Amino acid sequence: MLKVSAGALKDILKGTDPIALFAFEEGLAGAAFLSPAARKSLLARAKDEGFSGKAGETVSFLASDGSKERRFVLAGLGKKASLDREGIRKAAASLYKAYKKRFPSLGFCPHTEIQASAEGLLLSSYEFSRYKKPEEGVLLTSVLVPWADARERARCEAALAKAALAAEAVFFARDLVNTAPSDKTPLSLAEAAKGLAGSGVTVSVIEKEEAADLGMGSFLGVARGSVHPPALVHLIYKPKGAKKKVALVGKGITFDSGGLSLKPPQSMETMKCDMAGAALVFGVFKVLARLKPKVEVHGYAVMTYNLPAAAAYKPGDVLRARNGKTIEVLNTDAEGRLVLADALCLAAEEKPDAIVDFATLTGAVLIALGSSVTGAMTNDKALLARLSSASRLADEPLWELPLPKEYEENIKGKIADLQNIGKVRGEAGTLIGGLFLREFVGETPWVHLDIAGTAWTDSEKPYCPAGGTGVPVRTVLEYLSAF
Ligand code: BES
Numbered sequence: 001m002l003k004v005s006a007g008a009l010k011d012i013l014k015g016t017d018p019i020a021l022f023a024f025e026e027g028l029a030g031a032a033f034l035s036p037a038a039r040k041s042l043l044a045r046a047k048d049e050g051f052s053g054k055a056g057e058t059v060s061f062l063a064s065d066g067s068k069e070r071r072f073v074l075a076g077l078g079k080k081a082s083l084d085r086e087g088i089r090k091a092a093a094s095l096y097k098a099y100k101k102r103f104p105s106l107g108f109c110p111h112t113e114i115q116a117s118a119e120g121l122l123l124s125s126y127e128f129s130r131y132k133k134p135e136e137g138v139l140l141t142s143v144l145v146p147w148a149d150a151r152e153r154a155r156c157e158a159a160l161a162k163a164a165l166a167a168e169a170v171f172f173a174r175d176l177v178n179t180a181p182s183d184k185t186p187l188s189l190a191e192a193a194k195g196l197a198g199s200g201v202t203v204s205v206i207e208k209e210e211a212a213d214l215g216m217g218s219f220l221g222v223a224r225g226s227v228h229p230p231a232l233v234h235l236i237y238k239p240k241g242a243k244k245k246v247a248l249v250g251k252g253i254t255f256d257s258g259g260l261s262l263k264p265p266q267s268m269e270t271m272k273c274d275m276a277g278a279a280l281v282f283g284v285f286k287v288l289a290r291l292k293p294k295v296e297v298h299g300y301a302v303m304t305y306n307l308p309a310a311a312a313y314k315p316g317d318v319l320r321a322r323n324g325k326t327i328e329v330l331n332t333d334a335e336g337r338l339v340l341a342d343a344l345c346l347a348a349e350e351k352p353d354a355i356v357d358f359a360t361l362t363g364a365v366l367i368a369l370g371s372s373v374t375g376a377m378t379n380d381k382a383l384l385a386r387l388s389s390a391s392r393l394a395d396e397p398l399w400e401l402p403l404p405k406e407y408e409e410n411i412k413g414k415i416a417d418l419q420n421i422g423k424v425r426g427e428a429g430t431l432i433g434g435l436f437l438r439e440f441v442g443e444t445p446w447v448h449l450d451i452a453g454t455a456w457t458d459s460e461k462p463y464c465p466a467g468g469t470g471v472p473v474r475t476v477l478e479y480l481s482a483f
């Protein structure tokens with residue numbers, strides 16, 4: 001496990017660990033502790049080795065630090081003018097990948113953007129090794145980031161602590177998503193969630209009978225198809241003096257086969273990812289008591305399998321949600337909105353200032369926005385604006401999609417209040433999902449994030465291996481930190 005911590009510059013300089021630095025195409029970034037002569041000879045040496053400071057490049061060599069020979073490692077940031085935080089995360093990730101098997105420890109002087117630099121290192125160190133031996137030969141376990149004086153020390157330590165919490169939350173979410181579907185039954189995840197209780201966090205589990213008493217017919221309709229019973233986990237973080245209350249609601253389909261409206265085999269391959277919304281809620285609660293945001297937070301993880309067993313709900317069935325609305329099921333593969341309907345009712349009854357739901361809801365959002373941009377829909381522009389600025393800090397892009405009046409007619413049922421798919425097949429699937437969910441939040445300010453494209457990646461990304469991404473956990477942490 002990689003640890004990134006703060007240390008005194010003079011101790012790092014006295015030591016013998018390699019010193020890692022960032023460099024632009026135009027020259028070294030930061031590294032003010034080196035004399036102009038030492039900087040010049042470093043750059044000359046790097047050029048000699050074919051390093052030009054381009055993004056993604058790395059180089060390592062022995063050179064003088066002004067008083068003695070030591071090893072330097074450079075990571076390219078590209079052109080000065082085009083630098084941004086995400087570029088820094090990616091450069092730190094290149095650094096980690098290039099040298100994780102070579103050096104057990106590094107001094108690392110990112111100069112600015114300490115949090116992003118540490119995130120790049122930490123997030124790229126993630127490995128899911130539950131079912132196979134960890135990668136052989138990884139050495140790098142300790143990185144020391146320098147401070148020069150007491151004021152810098154406090155700033156540096158705070159930035160590194162934030163990065164470490166973010167990575168911990170992201171890893172927790174990635175692990176849950178990557179876990180095989182049969183190894184994450186709703187009740188076993190609920191049991192694991194109880195482990196998140198502690199200082200400032202309480203956890204309760206609504207099991208099947210209680211959900212029935214609560215009138216959650218929509219959620220329980222989906223759950224009928226599995227021998228493993230459903231569970232709805234309610235987590236509460238309540239700091240003293242909090243003036244606002246936020247609810248986070250996560251879709252937790254522990255495997256989505258489509259139910260009787262069965263998916264084709266290829267589409268099912270990755271459907272263990274359909275609980276990524278619930279995994280996000282758990283990841284956030286893993287670190288909340290230590291992050292200490294000044295806001296009350298309620299987490300709801302609504303979990304069940306979606307399977308075509310003998311008792312499974314059928315196309316044509318009518319379900320009744322907790323708020324009394326009836327729903328004609330025309331496609332059992334549009335199950336996410338059905339389980340969320342009841343969870344959103346429950347969340348709205350808490351009278352929070354905001355509800356944000358996280359759901360791998362529609363394949364259509366992947367067609368519209370691809371695998372890097374989350375689709376956002378809302379009934380409250382100001383709330384979405386706050387989430388969007390958090391998403392910019394985290395560099396987990398969101399893009400607003402509309403909830404058009406013209407399409408409201410599409411989810412009206414023939415023999416029930418609503419139907420769970422739109423009337424025109426293949427059109428505006430993501431918006432239809434959003435319009436449906438809006439029926440269950442009442443007047444509460446609400447944002448729906450469709451993470452079907454972003455919570456999972458089929459191929460490796462700069463600081464994330466193939467599998468669960470943990471997106472947008474860091475956005476949520478930034479959003480809550482801003483209260
Ligand atoms: N879990 C899927 C959506 C999904 C697709 C997530 C791809 C991740 C990657 C969801 O339950 C679903 O099946 N949605 C249907 C809705 C349709 C039946 C209206 C879809 O997108 O096809």
Ligand code: MN
Pocket residue numbers: 256258332333334335336
């Ligand atoms: Mn489905």
Ligand code: ZN
Pocket residue numbers: 253256274333335336360361
């Ligand atoms: Zn689903």
